[in-house]
């Protein structure tokens with residue numbers, strides 16, 4: 001099994017903790033959406049697309065299975081456990097994904113390229129899940145830059 005599918009299988013098994021089927025579907029839709037946008041943005045920006053996809057799959061796992069409060073920090077610890085348990089990632093790869101997840105809620109600051117890919121993919125998925133809604137104030141600057149980068153012709 002490739003590494004992306006190994007992480008996905010483990011993440012989706014963890015999501016089974018969610019009793020409510022609709023909530024579980026929303027979680028899978030968001031995590032998969034962010035993973036795909038992360039892969040796309042990483043490919044454009046010469047960032048490792050496999051690690052970007054994996055960051056997307058894991059980034060809100062804690063928020064969906066526990067709570068949103070401090071979910072970036074707690075989620076980075078959860079991701080560390082998942083990645084270590086798979087025994088297929090080296091320390092640098094694990095550090096990169098864990099850092100991206102730790103930073104992903106801090107949308108106003110700029111961090112390393114993988115963290116930036118994950119934050120932008122999160123904004124894109126929020127926006128495209130409800131494209132006729134204006135982006136939130138905290139996401140607005142990123143949304144504007146992404147529209148320019150990707151040539152999205154919308155207000």
Ligand SMILES: [Fe+2]
Pocket residue numbers: 030034059060122
């Ligand atoms: Fe998210």
